[in-house]
Amino acid sequence: MxxxxxxxxxxxxxxxxxxxQSPAVTIVSQREGDPFKVLISCILSLRTQDTTTSPASERLFALATTPDTMMLLSKDEIEAAIYPVGFYRNKAGQIIDICRQLVADYDGKVPEEIDQLLMFKGVGRKTANLVVTLGYGKPGxxxxxxxxxxxxxxxxxxxxxxxxxxxxxxxxxxxxxxxxxxxxxxxxxxxxxxxxxxxxxxxxxxxxxxxxxxxxxx
DNA sequence: AAAACGGGGGC
DNA sequence: GCCCCAGTTTT
Structure with a gap:
């Protein structure tokens, strides 16, 4: 160099x-300290622009802000809320699956370890690291x-x-x-x-x- | 009209 | 490693 x-x-x-100005950082910052919101926002943002993701996540979080309540939403409700993010049909299904898994296996709490986060479908290294750093304030x-x-x-x-x-x-x-x-x-x-x-x-x-x-x- | 954009899964 | 996934934005 x-x-x-x-x-x-x-x-x-x-x-x-x-x-x-930093729109994406603002969106991300608003989720800081809430690992579940960080996680869901990350899912929504996969392969879609942040300007699209932001209002979509607002609409979804207006319906539910925790795994146990979000898993009760119908797939149609979630799809309607998050449209037009890319892959919104897949993502609606993933979100429900993740919520169910969180409730069933983790007592409704988002895990803090990278390796555990990577077990979820739709969660890769970027998302896992963002949950750890932004959601829990841990190094990553x-x-x-x-x-x-x-x-x-x-x-x-x-x-x-x-x-x-x-x-x-x-x-x-x-x-x-x-x-x-x-x-x-x-x-x-x-x-x-x-x-x-x-x-x-x-x-x-x-x-x-x-x-x-x-x-x-x- | 065409290319670029953004993460992860499955093979 | 390689290809696919959908919808918006930029050129």
Whole structure:
């Protein structure tokens, strides 16, 4: 990597982030401390934009906010509430299944361990880590596509899959950065380092960026 | 009109 | 590893 070490980059981003709006982080922050809401929000957000997920989750949580009450909703009710998130039919079924499983096997409480969370259908490493960090405030590294893209763009690491990125970050990233790294990079990713046409001319770490796979810059 | 977008499951 | 999943947004 040229130019900045990771401490410098994080320090710079922390300064920059203060002046930006961050819709996704706001949605996520609203769920903070409620592992069940974090979990359900994550399911809804799979392969769908956050601007779509947010109102859908509001509609669903208006109907039920706990596994025992949510499992009583009909599939149609849930589908109607969460439309038009992607895969809304599958997700409605998954949500009911997860609620039933939580009530039957975990006394209605979302488990705190990654390995237990991964047993649920529809829960992968991103979701599991988000529940652990955001829901329970425990150490973890949540790698979504923002984190994956940005880490690879600016050259800190070179990985092919988000799971691999998480593994590398667990080895290389000082633990004091773990809890905040997702919020920080997602905010950066939405405001400047966007997937398409990022605002590289305004980016203070662009000098050490590989700009992978990006065709248009401003 | 066509490509890009975002996680996980199943094989 | 590779392909599929649905609906919205960007080019």
């Amino acid at each position: 040229n130019g900045f070490d990771i401490h410098s980059v994080i320090a710079i981003l922390r300064q920059e982030v203060r002046q930006w 590294i949540c790698v979504d596509t923002h984190v994956h893209r940005i880490c690879n763009r600016w050259g800190y690491i070179a990985t092919r899959t988000p799971d691999e990125t998480e593994k590398v970050l667990r080895q290389c990233l000082p633990s004091e950065y773990w809890l905040g790294i997702n919020d920080l990079l997602v905010t950066f990713g939405q405001n400047l380092c966007r997937p398409l046409s990022p605002y590289c001319s305004r980016c203070r770490i662009a000098v050490s960026c590989k700009k992978l796979g990006v065709s248009s810059f401003r």
